[in-house]
């Protein structure tokens with residue numbers, strides 16, 4: 001019957017159009033449900049697992065950006081934070097780097113295969129707590145860890161959790177800016193004004209830049225950008241911003257010659 005129908009040009013055209021529409025819908029469902037992203041993560045972790053074991057965190061932490069490393073090392077050496085929180089653990093390169101500077105490091109990863117990969121890489125690291133969760137739930141995660149955002153504790157945040165279909169930044173930044181009293185916050189993949197050599201993210205057509213976060217800021221924060229030109233940086237060349245709400249931390253940031261305060 002179908003064979004007979006297919007002989008008619010018009011019916012063949014309609015059947016083919018339906019078939020192609022059906023394929024498009026299925027593809028969209030796969031993409032928008034994040035299935036392709038999940039498959040790619042499983043593939044990444046499988047390839048990683050099958051490769052000879054190396055953990056080159058010294059060269060690959062902080063996107064392999066030497067100047068970024070110099071700046072953050074200077075901050076973390078000058079200020080001893082009670083807690084360092086990273087969102088987006090991935091392989092754990094930066095997590096391991098952070099573990100040199102505080103007695104308590106928390107890193108949050110939402111992909112199960114990637115989480116276990118990082119766990120393997122960071123076996124035996126007593127001051128690191130890896131958490132399998134969506135960093136949109138930062139408030140809840142901190143509550144579960146008995147961390148009171150409204151305490152006087154000093155916290156260094158490194159926000160680096162993002163994916164094609166997911167952008168937890170708004171929830172993360174709102175919580176940090178509204179609740180924490182003494183923090184330095186670094187947001188990765190952020191547009192650096194006047195230097196397009198550094199890459200940055202965009203979400204739903206909006207660039208991750210000062211305009212994107214402006215409505216979350218309360219005028220009590222100080223904003224710093226690296227002043228090292230991208231042509232003098234190494235590694236993946238991603239932009240970033242540093243934000244603090246603490247007067248003493250601001251003074252410390254002012255002593256670092258590779259970053260400059262930004263006037264809103």
Ligand SMILES: C[S@@+](CC[C@H](N)C(=O)[O-])C[C@H]1O[C@@H](n2cnc3c(N)ncnc32)[C@H](O)[C@@H]1O
Pocket residue numbers: 060061062063086087088089090091092093094095108109110111114133134135136160161162163166167168
């Ligand atoms: C760029 S990688 C992080 C790199 C890592 N911070 C480093 O410096 O080595 C981003 C990671 O964020 C994770 N991720 C994406 N969305 C997330 C979310 N909502 N919550 C937690 N992790 C997330 C991804 O699975 C990925 O492993």
